[in-house]
Amino acid sequence: MSKANVVVVGAGGVGVVSSLSMYHAGKCELSMVVRSDYDHVLSEGYTIDSCDYGEVRGWRPHNVYRDVEEASKSGKFFDYIVITTKNIPDGPRSSTMPVLCKPFLESNSNIDPDRLTSIVLIQNGIDIEKELITTLKPEDYNNYVVLSGVEIVGSTKVGKAHIKHVGTDNLSIGAFDPDDKRAIESAKKFAVIYDAGDKNHVEFDERVRYSRWKKLLYNAAINTTTAIVGLDVPRTIEFGYEDHTKSALFLPAMHDIVNIAASEGIVIEEKFIDFFVNISAKRMFTPSMCVDVQKGQLMELEVILGNPLKVAKQNGVETPTLTFLYNILTIIQNKLKEQNGLLKFDEKTCSIIH
Amino acid sequence: MSKANVVVVGAGGVGVVSSLSMYHAGKCELSMVVRSDYDHVLSEGYTIDSCDYGEVRGWRPHNVYRDVEEASKSGKFFDYIVITTKNIPDGPRSSTMPVLCKPFLESNSNIDPDRLTSIVLIQNGIDIEKELITTLKPEDYNNYVVLSGVEIVGSTKVGKAHIKHVGTDNLSIGAFDPDDKRAIESAKKFAVIYDAGDKNHVEFDERVRYSRWKKLLYNAAINTTTAIVGLDVPRTIEFGYEDHTKSALFLPAMHDIVNIAASEGIVIEEKFIDFFVNISAKRMFTPSMCVDVQKGQLMELEVILGNPLKVAKQNGVETPTLTFLYNILTIIQNKLKEQNGLLKFDEKTCSIIH
Numbered sequence: 001m002s003k004a005n006v007v008v009v010g011a012g013g014v015g016v017v018s019s020l021s022m023y024h025a026g027k028c029e030l031s032m033v034v035r036s037d038y039d040h041v042l043s044e045g046y047t048i049d050s051c052d053y054g055e056v057r058g059w060r061p062h063n064v065y066r067d068v069e070e071a072s073k074s075g076k077f078f079d080y081i082v083i084t085t086k087n088i089p090d091g092p093r094s095s096t097m098p099v100l101c102k103p104f105l106e107s108n109s110n111i112d113p114d115r116l117t118s119i120v121l122i123q124n125g126i127d128i129e130k131e132l133i134t135t136l137k138p139e140d141y142n143n144y145v146v147l148s149g150v151e152i153v154g155s156t157k158v159g160k161a162h163i164k165h166v167g168t169d170n171l172s173i174g175a176f177d178p179d180d181k182r183a184i185e186s187a188k189k190f191a192v193i194y195d196a197g198d199k200n201h202v203e204f205d206e207r208v209r210y211s212r213w214k215k216l217l218y219n220a221a222i223n224t225t226t227a228i229v230g231l232d233v234p235r236t237i238e239f240g241y242e243d244h245t246k247s248a249l250f251l252p253a254m255h256d257i258v259n260i261a262a263s264e265g266i267v268i269e270e271k272f273i274d275f276f277v278n279i280s281a282k283r284m285f286t287p288s289m290c291v292d293v294q295k296g297q298l299m300e301l302e303v304i305l306g307n308p309l310k311v312a313k314q315n316g317v318e319t320p321t322l323t324f325l326y327n328i329l330t331i332i333q334n335k336l337k338e339q340n341g342l343l344k345f346d347e348k349t350c351s352i353i354h
Numbered sequence: 355m356s357k358a359n360v361v362v363v364g365a366g367g368v369g370v371v372s373s374l375s376m377y378h379a380g381k382c383e384l385s386m387v388v389r390s391d392y393d394h395v396l397s398e399g400y401t402i403d404s405c406d407y408g409e410v411r412g413w414r415p416h417n418v419y420r421d422v423e424e425a426s427k428s429g430k431f432f433d434y435i436v437i438t439t440k441n442i443p444d445g446p447r448s449s450t451m452p453v454l455c456k457p458f459l460e461s462n463s464n465i466d467p468d469r470l471t472s473i474v475l476i477q478n479g480i481d482i483e484k485e486l487i488t489t490l491k492p493e494d495y496n497n498y499v500v501l502s503g504v505e506i507v508g509s510t511k512v513g514k515a516h517i518k519h520v521g522t523d524n525l526s527i528g529a530f531d532p533d534d535k536r537a538i539e540s541a542k543k544f545a546v547i548y549d550a551g552d553k554n555h556v557e558f559d560e561r562v563r564y565s566r567w568k569k570l571l572y573n574a575a576i577n578t579t580t581a582i583v584g585l586d587v588p589r590t591i592e593f594g595y596e597d598h599t600k601s602a603l604f605l606p607a608m609h610d611i612v613n614i615a616a617s618e619g620i621v622i623e624e625k626f627i628d629f630f631v632n633i634s635a636k637r638m639f640t641p642s643m644c645v646d647v648q649k650g651q652l653m654e655l656e657v658i659l660g661n662p663l664k665v666a667k668q669n670g671v672e673t674p675t676l677t678f679l680y681n682i683l684t685i686i687q688n689k690l691k692e693q694n695g696l697l698k699f700d701e702k703t704c705s706i707i708h
Contacts, residue, residue: 248677
């Protein structure tokens, strides 16, 4: 059998390092959908200053496409559609998961209706697969499966097709549905494809939902708070009243997450709370939602806070701190939407124009 | 007896309209301390587009001083020292109440140790008189008294010595200490001096603390929230998740204030909660703390939230919403302090430099 065909959608820090890992591993034909940097990547390739791959200059994946439409019309069957964009279901429709994935599922169905397609969501948050599955019913296409990727990597896009990669790529890959044998098998195959030896770490994740709740400890508590105050993590902690950033914001927000997870029977160990608070206190770092606000971009608010709060509501879990953060951040998200022309406010009637 | 001598310190929207009211009333010799606009006021006077005084052009008070030092060296005894600056006890020391008032108390003592001095604080918040009284003990000067001014006025400084005055000046004046007969008498005298007939409203306030808690309903709940999200009041309400800006932020914050006031035996009627929420929903207005953040200036955080929370702590009152707002705003206040060079943060050690 020929090599697997992989297409990566989303060419930010995570997408490019993931692509480089798979290219380096040499076990797939690697395509990328590169929107804003397309011309630059074609002519010059990528510049990647990498802690693991060295000074990479002029690197290109096997195929580069301008957008999802073009990639889906390439005549290739993509076994793995790897999405590394931000997941913002309340953002522009053109960037939502169903809209990004549909052209691939249709073209794959046309090329070979019996071959399995795996969509890999390397994204933050909980319940991120649901919008996809309810909008594009797997039985209507070729019974695709959705895989969960939780990636921890220090990499940032610092310029046109220029990536700074400072922390080794760690990927946990598994099936959102723990009872879906095909998905599990596909995730294990992907782990092999992704494995670039000593350049990265990849492991098959048997407990996807556990891993996602665990990562939410950080994102729901720390990422959110920094987005409200507009500061890196150490300043957010040190600028607080006495020790209240930790004791009255981070810790209770994390306990809210622990309680929601517990309502689903998932036990997140307390030690991870201390771990996340301690690693963040003395490391200069500005989390993604804070960066989004600073850049005037929408935040991944719904997958990081909105979805956990829906689970909390369903299961009757009290979440005072997360609810407060969500109430504040929803206002800020709508402010960003207005700035981006996605929402109109009429100052005469003092109401949103629908 | 000659006319009372009044000096107004603080030449923003409130200070200038208050000065104009007293000038118009004609019952005092009116001096102003005008810092940044001093030269302009001397040469051109004030431009005031006023809903009550019309198109005022080239207006000047009887005397203009460049700063508090200069005014206190004028040889005049000031019967009323009216402070309309922002009250930011955690801000630059040179702008704190004791530092602003001390030169006047000293010069007044030298001129006539037996004549009463009244300091009138036309400022937001609760317990704003305490810093003054504990730092400058009244018995060390000429037994000065401190009066409380709660002013509701629509006026903004829109340019150099240029004020836009859109809502009639309403002043409640009383004694912080309800048992101090001299202070009460002085407040009643000031009400007469301030009364400009049909151009403004002034009333003697028998229940200063009640009035201040009542005004805090608005400032502790609405002013604070808009400062966090950086939006006018209608957007802050309409951009919220469902009705949560009102139901989960404004109302519980106001109930926290009601509960703190109740712990001191002061009953704030529920109807004022609805009143403040309803008047703000459909009126385009950006409250002062939000304006401060937008301009990169320190907020009146301590007198609006810090002091109420101290009372709550003393009296064992739970204040979940106000505490949350305070925890967030303290971080933002310190961010503003860093931007203004009042605080230094060492990114190497991730700590504030003391």
